[in-house]
Amino acid sequence: MMQGQAPVIYVVDDDDSVRTALRVLLGSVGMQANEFASAEEFLGCGYSGEAACLVLDVRMPGLGGLDLLDELERRNWQIPVIFITGHGDVPMSVRAMKKGAVDFLLKPFNEQELLDAVQRALAADANLREQRERVAEARQCVDALTPRELEVLRLVVAGHSNKEIGAILGAAENTIKIHRGRVMQKMQALSLPGLVRRSQDAGIKD
Amino acid sequence: MAKDPGSLKSNGAPLVASGTSPLNGGRFAVAAFLARNVAVVSVLLLGLLATSVVYLVASHAVEHDRQTEFESLANYRINTFRSSVRAQLGDVHSLKALFGVAPDVGRAEFARFAAELMSNSESMQTLEWVPRVEHESRQAWEERARREGLADFIIRERGLSGGLRPATTRPEYFPVYYVEPVAGNEPAIGFDLASNPVRRAAIERARETRLPSSTGRVTLVQETDSQFGALLFFPVFDRDGQLKGFVLGVLRAGSLLQGALAHLRERRLEVTLFDATAPEDSSFLARFSDGVLEATRGNEPLQAGPGKFVSAGLIHVADREWIIQCRPVPGSSFAKESMAPLLALLVGLIVTALLSGFLAYRSIGDARARHYEAQLTHLSRVATTGELAASLAHELTQPLCAIVLNAQSARRLAGDDPGSASGPVQDALDRIVADGERAGKTIGNIRAFLSRGTGERRAVAIESIVREAVAMVEAGARSVRSIGLQVDPALPRVFADPVQIQQVLVNLALNGIESMEAAGQSHRPLTVSVSRNGAGFVAITVEDEGRGLEGLSDEQLFSPFFTTKEHGMGIGLSLCRSIIESHGGKISGVSSGDGGARFVFSLPVVEEV
Numbered sequence: 092m093m094q095g096q097a098p099v100i101y102v103v104d105d106d107d108s109v110r111t112a113l114r115v116l117l118g119s120v121g122m123q124a125n126e127f128a129s130a131e132e133f134l135g136c137g138y139s140g141e142a143a144c145l146v147l148d149v150r151m152p153g154l155g156g157l158d159l160l161d162e163l164e165r166r167n168w169q170i171p172v173i174f175i176t177g178h179g180d181v182p183m184s185v186r187a188m189k190k191g192a193v194d195f196l197l198k199p200f201n202e203q204e205l206l207d208a209v210q211r212a213l214a215a216d217a218n219l220r221e222q223r224e225r226v227a228e229a230r231q232c233v234d235a236l237t238p239r240e241l242e243v244l245r246l247v248v249a250g251h252s253n254k255e256i257g258a259i260l261g262a263a264e265n266t267i268k269i270h271r272g273r274v275m276q277k278m279q280a281l282s283l284p285g286l287v288r289r290s291q292d293a294g295i296k297d
Numbered sequence: 298m299a300k301d302p303g304s305l306k307s308n309g310a311p312l313v314a315s316g317t318s319p320l321n322g323g324r325f326a327v328a329a330f331l332a333r334n335v336a337v338v339s340v341l342l343l344g345l346l347a348t349s350v351v352y353l354v355a356s357h358a359v360e361h362d363r364q365t366e367f368e369s370l371a372n373y374r375i376n377t378f379r380s381s382v383r384a385q386l387g388d389v390h391s392l393k394a395l396f397g398v399a400p401d402v403g404r405a406e407f408a409r410f411a412a413e414l415m416s417n418s419e420s421m422q423t424l425e426w427v428p429r430v431e432h433e434s435r436q437a438w439e440e441r442a443r444r445e446g447l448a449d450f451i452i453r454e455r456g457l458s459g460g461l462r463p464a465t466t467r468p469e470y471f472p473v474y475y476v477e478p479v480a481g482n483e484p485a486i487g488f489d490l491a492s493n494p495v496r497r498a499a500i501e502r503a504r505e506t507r508l509p510s511s512t513g514r515v516t517l518v519q520e521t522d523s524q525f526g527a528l529l530f531f532p533v534f535d536r537d538g539q540l541k542g543f544v545l546g547v548l549r550a551g552s553l554l555q556g557a558l559a560h561l562r563e564r565r566l567e568v569t570l571f572d573a574t575a576p577e578d579s580s581f582l583a584r585f586s587d588g589v590l591e592a593t594r595g596n597e598p599l600q601a602g603p604g605k606f607v608s609a610g611l612i613h614v615a616d617r618e619w620i621i622q623c624r625p626v627p628g629s630s631f632a633k634e635s636m637a638p639l640l641a642l643l644v645g646l647i648v649t650a651l652l653s654g655f656l657a658y659r660s661i662g663d664a665r666a667r668h669y670e671a672q673l674t675h676l677s678r679v680a681t682t683g684e685l686a687a688s689l690a691h692e693l694t695q696p697l698c699a700i701v702l703n704a705q706s707a708r709r710l711a712g713d714d715p716g717s718a719s720g721p722v723q724d725a726l727d728r729i730v731a732d733g734e735r736a737g738k739t740i741g742n743i744r745a746f747l748s749r750g751t752g753e754r755r756a757v758a759i760e761s762i763v764r765e766a767v768a769m770v771e772a773g774a775r776s777v778r779s780i781g782l783q784v785d786p787a788l789p790r791v792f793a794d795p796v797q798i799q800q801v802l803v804n805l806a807l808n809g810i811e812s813m814e815a816a817g818q819s820h821r822p823l824t825v826s827v828s829r830n831g832a833g834f835v836a837i838t839v840e841d842e843g844r845g846l847e848g849l850s851d852e853q854l855f856s857p858f859f860t861t862k863e864h865g866m867g868i869g870l871s872l873c874r875s876i877i878e879s880h881g882g883k884i885s886g887v888s889s890g891d892g893g894a895r896f897v898f899s900l901p902v903v904e905e906v
Contacts, residue, residue, distance in 0.1 A: 112706065175698075202705035202706070
């Protein structure tokens with residue numbers, strides 16, 4: 092998906108100074124920061140799945156940081172979250188991490204800590220994203236196969252030769268060869284190992 | 298938390314130094330307790346004093362009453378006996394008068410007259426006529442008596458062997474000639490009284506003084522009852538002053554006492570008769586005790602000297618003096634100390650003990666309430682200080698965070714711009730960052746210090762925590778009130794720090810009580826209830842009927858430094874939220890239907906495996 096586009100950093104904190112400082116800091120390293128004064132405001136921004144990272148204050152008026160995590164999960168907004176808090180303690184950070192936070196920073200924190208955390212979050216996010224894209228692509232390819240071709244694909248991935256496949260499916264070896272060529276083409280695979288990897292991404296292997 | 302609220306601890310340190318607790322005993326605790334409980338001590342002392350005074354006064358009064366009663370009874374006996382003796386003497390005197398007036402009194406006349414006299418008298422044993430008989434006329438007297446019917450009359454004396462025998466020849470005889478009553482007195486008839494030294498001495502005294510005389514105690518010739526007796530000799534003279542003889546009264550001491558006193562009902566006195574003229578070892582005459590003639594023989598000496606319960610009277614019997622002495626019968630109420638004053642003493646002591654015990658108990662109760670109050674105060678001070686510092690740390694952290702971030706951004710931006718990047722600006726920005734981080738570390742240290750030791754969380758029964766907190770509030774609240782407690786059965790355990798949860802409960806409960814007091818609803822109940830709240834949580838509700846929350850949102854209610862109280866700091870509810878959130882629970886407050894407030898907080902339960 093939008094590979095070239097720079098990721099957005101969402102900053103949700105009720106403290107104006109902290110929010111502004113974060114925006115300036117992120118801006119100083121060339122990142123684009125979107126600020127929100129509350130969790131509710133952020134939920135109204137209409138996130139549509141682009142690469143992003145959420146820097147989130149734990150305690151805020153109204154919906155708190157931990158509550159927002161629950162809400163994100165319900166909406167299936169997959170954004171890596173970095174918690175920042177003025178009075179965190181160990182149990183709170185443990186709960187936050189359990190709920191899927193990437194990092195937990197105690198205010199006041201060093202710029203480097205934050206930037207590192209953001210980098211880590213974005214990297215992790217990118218990985219996930221790539222993974223998701225690969226799977227989606229593989230699925231698309233598989234969806235394009237005819238039922239016959241899918242049967243052939245399963246047997247090929249299982250390690251059978253064209254001859255064996257022909258015997259199993261009751262078809263001539265040449266027919267299988269033609270099917271196989273079409274499968275390679277539709278799956279956009281250049282080699283047998285590539286075909287196997289793709290099938291795995293699509294969840295076909297066994 | 299331990300069962301005993303006295304050992305309630307926070308962060309491992311005792312809330313109240315144990316030495317200052319009145320409940321812990323110790324050498325100085327007693328003195329301190331007394332000093333603090335002037336009321337108890339004064340009641341104790343006053344009670345003891347009053348009891349002692351009552352005891353002394355009562356025992357004196359009782360003793361006085363007993364003494365008075367004894368003396369009155371004794372005097373009555375003495376006077377009664379004295380009258381009786383006088384009456385006897387009067388009889389003898391009357392008979393003597395007869396013999397003094399009439400030239401010759403015949404046997405029959407004597408018998409009639411004597412019988413007449415004795416019809417009035419109960420105890421006079423015998424009246425006798427004892428003529429003086431010269432030896433020359435002895436035979437004539439003996440013959441006369443025989444003529445008058447005493448066939449074997451003869452003047453006799455007691456022989457050496459003890460038996461009676463005819464009197465040996467002497468110049469004069471004093472034989473018993475007439476006797477009334479005759480019955481029982483036969484042995485005496487004819488007996489020469491002068492033949493016996495004791496009787497002779499009395500005879501001689503009477504002849505010499507011409508006045509009545511009495512023997513000391515004697516055993517009568519005719520005595521069958523082993524009583525002591527005394528013979529009264531009343532001399533009778535003729536016109537020429539010659540001694541004609543004696544009218545004799547025979548007194549038996551025991552019979553005399555019995556006759557005079559037996560009809561009296563009061564039995565608590567012992568009356569003893571002594572002959573005071575006799576030597577000490579032969580002075581005892583008879584004792585009448587408890588309505589019974591107790592002793593008629595003995596040599597018990599007269600106990601001289603005044604005693605508390607001794608009364609005595611002197612009685613003149615012819616030329617002798619008798620003493621009648623009254624004492625309490627051993628074992629009677631006179632002889633024993635009265636129980637009444639002792640009873641008063643006992644009752645007084647018991648009342649004093651009960652009263653001071655009650656006061657002491659109440660005072661200990663007060664001390665316990667003060668102890669609880671001190672505990673609550675300390676608890677809330679510790680917690681409040683912590684929350685205050687935590688809130689300050691948070692409030693300072695926000696701008697500090699912005700300062701550091703801004704400085705770092707500035708340095709980065711300045712560094713990025715090749716035109717302006719002068720060294721001093723960069724250095725200044727570095728110093729800002731360094732100082733900001735230093736301040737942040739300080740705050741972090743404070744935070745770490747505050748959070749240290751509060752994490753003693755374990756799986757605990759919520760019910761016991763709530764009950765203890767409620768007990769603390771009930772004991773420590775200024776106004777007496779009971780708190781309604783509703784606990785669902787079979788609640789799962791929660792993972793919590795009991796002391797912190799109790800802080801929350803106490804805070805909420807005291808807020809509720811204050812609110813009701815401010816609304817003039819001191820009598821209304823405060824309700825605490827514990828129930829399961831959906832999956833994985835226990836909900837604890839504290840509901841009052843006070844002023845309500847006046848439409849305040851949770852955000853306002855629980856934010857630090859927000860308060861509606863005149864002298865409030867706005868820390869209490871903020872602390873509650875900190876504690877509950879750090880436990881993974883939630884807290885909220887709403888105005889309840891009928892004007893009060895309802896605070897609910899939840900705690901995650903322990904997943905039991």
